[in-house]
Amino acid sequence: MTSRINIFEDTAPRAERPRPVRVAVLGCSGSIGTQTLDVARRHPDKVRVVALSVNTSCAALVAAAREFGAAHVAVADSSRAGDPALEELSDGCELGLGEDAVTALAELPDVDIVVNALVGFAGIHAGYAALAADKVLAYANKESIVCGGDLLMPMARPGRLIPVDSEHSAIFQCLVGERRSDVHCLWLTCSGGPFYGKTREELARVSSSDALAHPTWDMGAKITIDSASLMNKGLEVIEAHHLFQVPIDDVRVLVQRQSKIHSMVEFSDGVVKAQLGGSDMRAPIQYALSYPERWEASVERVDWGSCAPITFGEADESTFGCLRLAKEAGRAGGVLPCAMNAANEVANLAFRQGSCGFLDIERVVEGVMSRTAPERVESLGQLLEVDARSRALASQILTEV
Known part of the structure; x- marks a missing residue:
């Protein structure tokens, strides 16, 4: 397999974008x-x-x-x-x-x-x-x-x-002008979703309409359910691991309920850089289109003097097991993240359709992961086979009591 390069290396030449x-x-x-x-x-x-x-x-x-x-x-x-x-x-x-x-x-x-x-x-x-x-x-x-x-x-x-993800765009922006060797860890923020602070007993009774009521972001149905289960954050941990070439355990999840700090980078000297802004995806979308330039804002600016206080909290992996499972898949690597993702997509849809409970998402993902043999990723065709096999297995596990 071709060796990796650092796609965000600041010393790399930045070709100007054509206009338009x-x-x-x-x-x-x-x-x-x-x-x-x-x-x-x-x-x-x-x-x-x-x-x-x-x-x-x-x-x-x-x-x-x-x-x-x-x-x-x-x-x-x-x-x-x-x-x-x-x-x-x-x-x-x-x-x-x-x-x-x-x-x-x-x-x-x-x-x-x-x-x-x-x-x-x-x-x-x-x-x-x-x-x-x-x-x-x-x-x-x-x-x-x-x-x-x-x-x-x-x-x-x-x-x-x-x-384009707000969190990874934030990390991307925080790393501009920095040496990757100086990075101590990445702080990946999340709102905690609509169920932050709930117990597993309470989660067993939530409905899809409850899960779709995200507190700060307006997103599609699939990603909103993933945000409620914290699977979305687990996927983003693996994503950051690949994008920024840091170990899974150096990507740390931090609850930021107001969704104003989109993520942070901590450096070896203890300095932390954060990217802040409103809860509007047009900002990271525009940056992806404009990079390395910055264009006039397409979003409403935040009045920092009047906004609510910014708070932090821990991500509860014991209550929200999907985050724990995603990290496990990321550490194992190979095809396991593919199998984990396929299982989640099947269970996520089943929950939205009312054919399983919220905690069944975690159950299905764990079941598929436990029955997936570790293999090194070799080709797109191989991933397609793993995806199809994992979806079939997830559908089977959904029927198991």
Whole structure:
């Protein structure tokens, strides 16, 4: 396997972005996708949207394509081929159908940056294709790094892989101008979700509507449930481990209820740098598009003199076992994070659909991990097999009492 390079090494040359930068937004109807389009509206002289994709939301796709004049669009669900909304696409707009058509958008010669806002493991195909085509990959699809970091990270050149997750964008920004050898640890913050402070007995009785009531962020359903279980933070620990090349145990989770400190870096001399801002994903999205520049804000500025006091707390891994399990998977490495992620995606969906309880998410993940043999990651095909096998096993475990 190709040896890793430090994709954030500050001594690496920073190529200036073209103006306007040509962007493909994969998953343009979701939370990250729609906020990316908001940034494009705010900076029409700096961002040109040339390609868009959705899973099934054809009307939203057509509206965005017409607004921005996109030349290429794709619908992942090929069964939507007959959707009447697609007849409203502008003349000359190229339509592709199926998951391969979405991936193909990441390789287009007239695309400079690929915003990967696809949900779940399925986003790994587009991320792989973008890096292989030497595009800048602005990714919010953390599952692809969690499952395939051993494959994707060696493909990334300096400045070509920019995190969109608020926490990893914060760490990225804190490391600008710093030597990686001076890093003592990373402090990965989280709000604690809607169930912070609850006992396991209380968690056994919560509903999906309870879990979807996030206290500070407006996100998609899947990631909101992951935030409630702290699985999202576990995935982010593994993500940070790959991105910043630090051991799992040097990525420390800290509850920051107000979601104003997005993460911190502690250095060998005890100095801590933090990135602060409002709870608005448009800020890290814009930074991923503008790097190494900074553009005029697309978000409301925080009045620091009048905001609530900032507090910290411990992440309770004994109560929220998904965080513990994700760390275990990260320490073991190989295909175990892929199996863990697949199990979580199945259980997360089952909970949203009302077919299992909240604590069953943890039970299913632990069951799949315990039945997964450790293997070194060798190929994308291998990860696809592990993902499929783990999903089938997770579905089986859901039926076990």
